[in-house]
Amino acid sequence: MFWLSHHPPEELDRCYRVGGVHLCARCLGTYPVMFLAMAAQIALRAPLAHPLDVAGCVALVLPATLDWAYGRFHPHRFPNAWRTATGILLGLGLGRSLFIHVQRPMPPALLAQALVVTCVALPVILTAYRRNRRG
Numbered sequence: 001m002f003w004l005s006h007h008p009p010e011e012l013d014r015c016y017r018v019g020g021v022h023l024c025a026r027c028l029g030t031y032p033v034m035f036l037a038m039a040a041q042i043a044l045r046a047p048l049a050h051p052l053d054v055a056g057c058v059a060l061v062l063p064a065t066l067d068w069a070y071g072r073f074h075p076h077r078f079p080n081a082w083r084t085a086t087g088i089l090l091g092l093g094l095g096r097s098l099f100i101h102v103q104r105p106m107p108p109a110l111l112a113q114a115l116v117v118t119c120v121a122l123p124v125i126l127t128a129y130r131r132n133r134r135g
Contacts, residue, residue, distance in 0.1 A: 014071075016080060025080035026064060029087025030094070037095025048100055057109035058116050060093025065117050069124045 005015045005022040015022035040046075050056075064086035071077065097110040 011075065013076060014080065014083060025083035026068075026087035026090070029084040029089075030064070030091040033088050033091025034095040034098065037092050038099045041095070041099045046099065048103055053096065053100070053107070053109040054112045057093045057097045058112050060089045060096070061113050061117065064090035065120045069120050072124050072128055 005012070005024045006027075007014050007022070007024060012022050014026075015024050016028065017023075067078065067083065067086045093113065097107065097113055100107040101110050
């Protein structure tokens with residue numbers, strides 16, 4: 001069931017198996033936490049700006065981003081508990097930046113996250129593409 005796990009069969013070890021369903025370990029940490037973080041900020045009427053937003057939001061997405069990058073070349077290196085933990089941090093970071101974004105589009109925290117993820121992901125994607133083309 002692709003909507004619960006985006007991994008192909010050779011990467012299903014990155015998922016938890018619940019019955020006959022595979023749940024992506026990182027996504028299981030990311031999405032519930034992201035939505036809970038957004039809901040909590042709405043309920044608590046969190047401020048839309050904080051001096052640590054950019055640094056904090058980047059710091060929170062960095063572990064999952066770096067783990068993903070490392071995992072492209074060492075796919076079975078870390079356990080799913082680690083992926084879920086980095087997903088939780090990712091969910092917190094995205095929850096904060098998206099909370100701000102829905103009220104003030106394109107905040108610096110979200111743009112910084114996008115820049116960091118792009119700077120990490122682009123070289124990894126290009127390197128993996130070159131390796132696959134070579135055979």
